[in-house]
Amino acid sequence: MFRQIVRILPVLLVGIALVQPEAHAQNSKPKSNKKSKTNASAAPQWDASEISISSSRVEGSIDVRNVESNVWDAATQVAVPVTNQNMVAPMLTEPSVDTMYVKSIHDSSWVAFRLQWADETKDVTIDSDVFCDQVAVQLPVGKVDLPSPMMGHTSTPVHIVHWKGVWQADCETGFRDIVDAYPNIWVDYYPTRESDLDRTVRVFAKDVPAEMIAVQSPNILPGTAAHNPVSSIKRKQPVEEARAEGYGTYTTSERQLAVGWGSWKNGMWTVCIVIPINNQDAMRPTIEGRTKVGFAVWNGKQQNVGSRKHWAQWSDLILQP
Amino acid sequence: MATVNNWQLKREMEYPLEDAKPKKQIAYVFDTNKCIACQTCTVACKTTWTSGRGEETIFFNNVETKPYGSYPLKWDVNLMKEMKDQVWDSKTGEYKGLTVFEATEEDGRIKGWRPEERDYAFPNIGEDEVLGTMEKGAFFNGIHDVWMFYLARICNHCSYPACLAACPRKAIYKREEDGIVLIDQSRCRGYRECVKACPYKKTFFNMVTRVSEKCIGCYPLIEQGQQPRCVTTCIGKIRMQGFLGQPDQIRKDNPLDMLVHVKKVALPLYPQFGTQPNVYYVPPIHVPKDFLYQMFGPNVDETIETYKNMKDDKELLAAFLLFGNTPYIIHSYQAFDTYTVGYNEKGDELVRVPYTETPFVRPYRDEKLATYRHNTP
Numbered sequence A: 001m002f003r004q005i006v007r008i009l010p011v012l013l014v015g016i017a018l019v020q021p022e023a024h025a026q027n028s029k030p031k032s033n034k035k036s037k038t039n040a041s042a043a044p045q046w047d048a049s050e051i052s053i054s055s056s057r058v059e060g061s062i063d064v065r066n067v068e069s070n071v072w073d074a075a076t077q078v079a080v081p082v083t084n085q086n087m088v089a090p091m092l093t094e095p096s097v098d099t100m101y102v103k104s105i106h107d108s109s110w111v112a113f114r115l116q117w118a119d120e121t122k123d124v125t126i127d128s129d130v131f132c133d134q135v136a137v138q139l140p141v142g143k144v145d146l147p148s149p150m151m152g153h154t155s156t157p158v159h160i161v162h163w164k165g166v167w168q169a170d171c172e173t174g175f176r177d178i179v180d181a182y183p184n185i186w187v188d189y190y191p192t193r194e195s196d197l198d199r200t201v202r203v204f205a206k207d208v209p210a211e212m213i214a215v216q217s218p219n220i221l222p223g224t225a226a227h228n229p230v231s232s233i234k235r236k237q238p239v240e241e242a243r244a245e246g247y248g249t250y251t252t253s254e255r256q257l258a259v260g261w262g263s264w265k266n267g268m269w270t271v272c273i274v275i276p277i278n279n280q281d282a283m284r285p286t287i288e289g290r291t292k293v294g295f296a297v298w299n300g301k302q303q304n305v306g307s308r309k310h311w312a313q314w315s316d317l318i319l320q321p
Numbered sequence B: 001m002a003t004v005n006n007w008q009l010k011r012e013m014e015y016p017l018e019d020a021k022p023k024k025q026i027a028y029v030f031d032t033n034k035c036i037a038c039q040t041c042t043v044a045c046k047t048t049w050t051s052g053r054g055e056e057t058i059f060f061n062n063v064e065t066k067p068y069g070s071y072p073l074k075w076d077v078n079l080m081k082e083m084k085d086q087v088w089d090s091k092t093g094e095y096k097g098l099t100v101f102e103a104t105e106e107d108g109r110i111k112g113w114r115p116e117e118r119d120y121a122f123p124n125i126g127e128d129e130v131l132g133t134m135e136k137g138a139f140f141n142g143i144h145d146v147w148m149f150y151l152a153r154i155c156n157h158c159s160y161p162a163c164l165a166a167c168p169r170k171a172i173y174k175r176e177e178d179g180i181v182l183i184d185q186s187r188c189r190g191y192r193e194c195v196k197a198c199p200y201k202k203t204f205f206n207m208v209t210r211v212s213e214k215c216i217g218c219y220p221l222i223e224q225g226q227q228p229r230c231v232t233t234c235i236g237k238i239r240m241q242g243f244l245g246q247p248d249q250i251r252k253d254n255p256l257d258m259l260v261h262v263k264k265v266a267l268p269l270y271p272q273f274g275t276q277p278n279v280y281y282v283p284p285i286h287v288p289k290d291f292l293y294q295m296f297g298p299n300v301d302e303t304i305e306t307y308k309n310m311k312d313d314k315e316l317l318a319a320f321l322l323f324g325n326t327p328y329i330i331h332s333y334q335a336f337d338t339y340t341v342g343y344n345e346k347g348d349e350l351v352r353v354p355y356t357e358t359p360f361v362r363p364y365r366d367e368k369l370a371t372y373r374h375n376t377p
C-alpha cells in the first residue's frame, strides 16, 4: 500500500514540447509512430536531457494497486521517446515501442511513477519460448557524476526498479506453476510427492517445504535453492529493486522497499512504481530537487528480454516543492 | 573476438573470449556401436538431477535414433541449414567453412536458434525408425541399405562453449579444475541466450524457476574421483569418462588420450560448429559414410578401420575393455599380456579386466540344492 495525497498542490508545467494533452492520454491510447530501426539520432549524451518530468507534490494516501486513481489526474503527462537498444550485444533489432507516457507525483517520502505504453498483447507468462512484458525505472546513485543511461558504470552506479508481467501475474493469481501452463499435464513422479501417497493431490512449487528445497533436495528447484530472486516462489511485489554498474551487472538489492502494480487494458499497459525518496543510504538513489530518471521497456511478444529492450535517455526529474 | 586454436578443425578460429584452458578437461568416449537405446542413462540422469517441477521436458542426457530422431526437434538439422557450406580440405583436413562464432547472426551474435516449447515434447521421436527400404534380393555388403543408429547425447563441456560466450551476465563458467561448464543458478536471469547459442541444445529453460539449467557433469561425483551417473549406469558399457590432454601434452597411458589422440578411434560430434566438444564418438561402422562425414568430420574412414582392427591392437583393446567396468575415474592404464589394468590418479589399481573372459560351465545338476539347472523360457 502506498499512502499519499488528499490535496493536490499546484503543478508547474515543464518539458512543454513533449507534454501530451491530458484528455488525449486518458481517453485514447497513444498512437504508435513510425518505428525507427536505428537510434543514430539518439546517440547518448548523458547530461543532455531534453525532457523534464515534473513530479507534483501530493498529500494523503492512495492505493498503488489502483492504477487509475484520480490522484494522477493533476500530474502532467510527458511523452518519453524510447528506442531499440542497439549499442551492445545482444541487441534489439526490431523495435515495437516508441513512446512511453510518464507521470510522476511525490509526497516528500516516496516518489511515484505511472508509466503507460501501447502494447497490443498482454504477455504475463514465460516458457522456453515465451517472454513477458516488462518496464523499468532507472535512477542515478550518488551526486557527483551522471552515470551512463545504459545501466551505469563501475564508479557511477544506477538504481533500477524493475516490473515484470510474470511477477504481476504471480501477485494477482499466485505463483505460476507447471499445471497453470499445462492443465492436462501428468507426471508419474515428483520427488516432492514421496510423502503423500495420494497422487491425485497436486503439490505446487509454492507448497514445496522450504527445507526440502534448501537442504534435502536442492536440485528439485535449483534456482530457488540458490536464492535466485528470479526463482522466488513467494513473490509479494511485482517489482524488484536492483543496482547496476554497467552491462551485465544487474544485481538485486538486499533491501526491497519499492512497490508497484500494473494493469493492461485495451492495448495499453499502465504500471505504477513507487520508490522511497532517500537521503541517508549511500546504496540507494537520492531523489531531491532536480535529478535524472531513465526508462526501459520490453515487449514480451517480440521476445524482448535482457538487453534486447527499448531504452530512453536520461530525462530530468524535478520534484516540486 | 579473440583468436584461439581449435585442433579439431586444424586451424585457428574466432571466439568471443580469450582462451582459458582448464587444468584438466573432462572428456568422454561413447562407442555408438554398442548402444542399445535402453535409455538407462537418460533415466539415471533424470532421476538424479531433473525430476523437479519445470524440468519435465529437460533431458540433460538423451538417446536419439539417427537419422530421424532428434531432441529437441531437429536440433542439428536446423543449425546446419542456417550455416553456410561446411567443407573440409581433403588434403590437409582443415575445416574451410565457418563455425557458429564466425557465421554470426544479423546482430553479431553467435549463430543459433531457439527451440519452441513444442520442440522439447518428443524426446523419443523417430526411435528405432530406419532409413531406406529393402529391395528384393538385397544382401549385406558392409554398409547397410537400411540403417539407423543410436546417438547418446549429453553436454559436451566444450573447450570453447557457445553457451558461455553468449551469456551477457557471465552466469556461465567453465571450472578451472576439470573444465566442467556450469550455469550459476543464483546469477542466471533466464534470458535464454545460451539456449539459442548452444549448437547441441544442451542448455534448457526451466519455466518454474525461470532460469536456465544444463548438464553439470555430475561434478559432485567427479570431485570424489567417480565417473558420472550416465557413464556408470550404462547397460551397454559404451561410455568412459576421464580427462583429455591437449594434443601437445599426450600421455599414452591415459586411456582417453590413447583413444582420441593416439589411435584417433573416437571423433567429436559436429566439430564444424567450432565449440571443440569433449564427447568423442566411435562412429557406427555400418552406416553410409556421407552421413558420418557430416556428423563426425572427414576422418571417419580411418577411425572405423582402426576400430575394426581392434582385436589385433592390444593397446587399443586394453583401453576399450575398461569401459563400464569401474565407477571410478581411470587416469592411467596398462595393457598386460592377458589382461588390462586401470589406475586412479594416485596409481592405485581400480580394475583388472581379462582380454578373454574365462568360460565357466556350471554342472547340469546342483548337488547342494539337489536340483537340476535348466533354462525356463
Ligand code: SF4
Pocket (backbone or CB within 6 Å): B154, B155, B156, B157, B158, B161, B162, B163, B164, B181, B197, B198, B199, B200, B201, B202, B203, B214, B275
Ligand atoms: S554442449 Fe552446449 S551447453 Fe554444453 S558446453 Fe557446449 S555449448 Fe555449452
Ligand code: SF4
Pocket (backbone or CB within 6 Å): B034, B035, B036, B037, B038, B039, B040, B041, B042, B063, B150, B152, B233, B234, B235, B236, B237, B238
Ligand atoms: S545406458 Fe548406455 S546402452 Fe543404454 S541407451 Fe544409454 S548409452 Fe545407450
